[in-house]
Amino acid sequence: MRKAGLIFLIFICIFLSYLTFITAQKAFQSDWKLPAASTQKEDSFRIVLITQELDTPFWDKVGKGAEQQAQKSGASLEVWGSYGKNQDDFLKKLEVAIQSKVDGIIVQGLDTDRFKELTKVKAAFYGIPIITVGNDVPKAESLRKTYVGSNQHLAGMMIAKLMLSDMGQEGQVILLSDSQKEHYQEQRLSGIKEVLQSFPNIKSIYAETPETREQVIAKTRDLLNQYPDADGFIAVNANTAGAMIQEIGRRGQVEPYFIYSFDDGSESMTLLNQKKLDGVIEQSPEMMGRKSVDVLMQWLKNETVPLDADGYSSEIRMIKAMDER
Amino acid sequence: MNRIQKKIWMLASVVLIIMAIIWIALTYYNQKTQNQYNDILQRYLSMNEVTSTSQKMVTDLNNYLLEPSENHMDNLDKSKDKLNMAKLEIGKLRNSENEFALMNYMNLIDSLIETTDRSLMFYAESDTETSNKEFTEATRLSKYISEMTLTLIDTELKTYDVFYRGIIDQSGEFKKLGIWLMLLITLLLLVITYWFSLSITRPVQQLTRAANELSAGKFDKEIKVDSNDEISFLAQTFNRMRININNLFQEIQQKAQLEHELQQSKLLLQESQLKNLQSQINPHFLFNTLNTLSKKAYLEGSKETSDLLVSVAGLLRYNLKWLDKSVTLQDEVMVIQQYMNIQKARFTDRLTLHLEIDQSCLEVQIPGLTLQPIIENAVIYAVEPREDGGQIWLRIKDDDNMVRIEVEDDGPGIPENIRLQILDGELVETNSASTGIGFTNVVKRLRLFYGLENVMDIQSDIGVGTTVVIRIPKTRGIEQHAQTLDR
Incomplete structure (x- = not known):
């Protein structure tokens, strides 16, 4: 009886010591580290x-x-x-x-x-x-x-050629740019126009729109109303492509239209995968x-x-x- | 020998040391946490300081531009200094996470100061328009600084998130540690105290038990206390006392025994004296008569009768004279010869006495009238009842430092139970044919005289004979003892 009590007591002692040791280890040992001191050299750019x-x-x-x-x-x-x-x-x-x-x-x-x-x-x-x-x-x-x-001018030329090869040398093309008239868009436009100049049967319509989605949609609607015979669209500002296609899709089939854009828009690649865009110019x-x-x-x-x-x-x-x- | 005190001191110091260790650990940890908190707070305070100082500077600049006075200039200078100080403080907060942002931040502060300087410069050159433009820029910069401060603090929070959570977790663990530690220490202290108190009380209990036994009169049980402190000293002393008491007790018992023996010997002596007195009704008359008879017989030519009467007279005188004195073996042998003369007259040739005596042993001291009753006994039991008589051998031999006296007869022998009774001194003689002193009396007297138990031995074979062997020491070792008793 006495021996059993002693063993029990020793067991409790060991158990408590173990718990104390474990918690002490946790309490005194910090495994989180402060961020390392500055390693950057003074002269690094x-x-x-x-x-x-x-x-x-x-x-x-x-x-x-x-x-x-x-x-x-x-x-x-x-x-x-x-x-x-x-x-x-x-x-x-x-x-x-x-x-x-x-x-x-x-x-x-x-x-x-x-x-x-x-x-x-x-x-x-x-x-x-x-x-x-x-x-x-x-x-x-x-x-x-x-x-x-x-080279945005070259990109413009490429997209124009791409469209021509798909659409043929005849048709009505709407060039949708934004109203910011940013330099790169101007360059793309100039590239497109340079190509299209040599094809008299292609009629290019140039349109500008502010960049907000609602305004792009409104402009597209206007354009579709004005030029119901349009065959192709080129979204010079890739960000407008999404809203444009959405509006065209609301009107009817997207398929018959030849729609092109660039890859620097947030939706460009998605739209291309959905075949809503017929082609994009991919940059690097x-x-x-x-x-x-x-x-x-x-x-x-x-x-x-x-x-x-x-x-x-x-x-x-x-x-x-x-x-x- | 201050063990108990030492033990108490030890217990107290152990408790004290444990408490000190815990206290130090807690204080150390507390200090560490406090420092961490301070550092963290300091970071935020430093950043906030930049925001408020930069705003203050812009306000001061504005004040100065509106109303260019010494006072406002001083204020502006002061806040510029303060901003520089704050920038220095910020420089210390660099780490790998916020390095880039912090560098930008410090450069922004520089830009703000430069812009302020430019604004002042243009103002001094009375180029108010440019000055105002610079002021606007300064305002904007101040705004940027505020925004950047918030961004930095945000980054800081993200960077240190793990760290903060770590601190919180750690304090939680610490709380747990406190509980476990308290339980452990409580248990340990309980065990130590129990063990400690036991080490003091157990010897006391043992001592108490020993004292109880001692008081109950058990002096022969050793007092043992397994401890090494004062109690053990006490126990040792107690044990010595027990041994002393025990010794005294035994001595007293021994004395009592001796006294008892002395008394007994006195009683025996008295008995033989009494018997003696009974037979000495008128010794002088008897002597005189015997002497007269002897002379008369001699004159009448009966020489044998005369000798016989002389022997009887000698024997009688010896009996009266030596009973309470020790005599030499020589005297005893002489008495036996006289006695045998008398008996020879009675039994004539039916009785033959063979003497084999080593003369060198005859100086040994022996109580008076010891051999005569034995011989008499042999005569009575071995010779008297037999028609054809019997033979008696008396041998006195040197046996190392003892003298061996053997009295042998060829009589019918003694039955075993009687032999033992004789040796034990229990036999009461009923046959009154002796001269008076019985066998038993002789045995007891011999034992008392020499202080030895095995003085006499009797060997007897029924129908063959009986041998009484007496072994007495040459030097009477007990002499002194006897003298002590006589006092």
Whole structure:
């Protein structure tokens, strides 16, 4: 009896010691770590990539490419931007970047006065190099160091040719651009028009619309009313393609129309997969990102001065809806 | 020998040390947590400080632009200094997570200060328009700083989320630890206290039990206490006392026994003296008569009768004289010869006495009248009843430091039960044919005289004979003892 009691007591003692030990270990041992102390070298370059459309497949790829390249060349890069082409927010980000005295800014070009003023005056004042990516703004207006991205004029020509090969050399084509008249759209248009000029049987109708969805829909409706015989559509601003197709679809079949756009819209690839778009011009966003960082680093390290003001073109390809299947 | 005190001190120090360790651990942990909290708070405070200082600076700038006075200038300078200080503080918060943002943040602060300076400069040059433009920019920058502060704090929260949760979890674990630790220590202390108290009370209990037994009179049980403190010392002392008491007790018992024996020997002596007195009705008359008879017989030419009468007279004198004194063996042998002379006259050639005596042993001290009753006994039982008589051997031999006296006869022997009764001194003699002193009396006297139990032995075979063997020491070892008793 006494022995049993003793064993019981020892058992309880061991049990309690074990529990105490376990909890003590948990209480005194912290497995969470504070963030590591600053590892960045003082002289590593800080680069900001600013876009107007965060979280779209196209710009995500640009960001990814840029980050890869930045890591490779030992620069620290952050992707800033606005959502859904919020210009005020975008410009504010740009200004903050300039005022934060980053070492270089890679920015999606925006063809507005405020943008030009910021790049021309502010950035130049602080001596911050600016590279446009994806969309260009002419050097004279923005004092950008260079442009990295597709040759938009060539892209316009390609899309026109693509349409011609599908539609034939006769028909009515509606070119829908947005009212911003951004530089890259102008260039695409000029490319399209250059091709279409040599085909007198093609009648091209040029239309402009503000970028909001409702307005695009309204404009499309107007256009369909005005030109019921239209055979093809080209959404020069890829972001308008979705709303445009939606309206056309409401009217009737989407199939008979030849609809083309570019891949830098948030819905472009989805629409292509649904065969609602007959073809897109695919650019190389990842390459753009990589190249832009690479070029900027070259400039920052004084390896290539000055940079090619005409820009560095990235690849463009045509994709037809059939190819995708 | 201050073991109990030492034990108590030990217990107290163990408790004290445990408490001290817990207290130190708690304090250390508390301090650590406090520091962590302080650091965290400091981070947020530093960031907030930037926001408020930058706003303050813009306000000061505005005040100055509206009303350029020394006072406002001072304020502006002060807030500029403060902003610079705040910037320095912010610089310390860098880590790998917020490095980029923090660098931007600090540059923004720089830009704000520069813009403010520019605004002041243009103001001094009376370029009010440019100055105002710069002021607007400063305002905007201040706004950006506020926004960025919020972003930073947000990032900070995200970065440190795990850390904060860790702290919360840890404090939870700590609470649990407290409970377990308290239970463990309580149990341990209980066990230690129990063991400790037992180590003091158990020896006391043992001692109490021993004392009880002692008081009940059991002196022969050793007192044993398994402890090594004062109690054990007490127990040892107690045990010594027990041994002493026990020794005294035994001594007293021994004395009592001796006294008892002495009394007995006195009684025996008295008995033989009484018997003696009975037979000495008028010894002088008897002597005189015997002497007269002896002379008369001699004159009448009966020489044998005369000798016989002399023997009877000698024997009688010896009987009266030596009864309570020790004599030498020589005297005894002489008496036996006289006695045998008398008996020879009675039994003529029916009785033959063989003497085998080692002369060197005759100086040994022996109580008076010891051999004569034995011989007499042999005569009475071995010779008298037999028609053809009997033989008696008396042998006195040297046996190392003892003297061996054997009285042998060839009579009918003694039955075993009687033999034992004789040896035990229980036999009461009924035959009154002796000279007076019985066998039993002799046995007891011999034992008392030498203080030895095995002085006498009797060997007897029925129909063959009886041998009485007396072994007495040459030097009387008990002499001193006897003298002590005589006192």
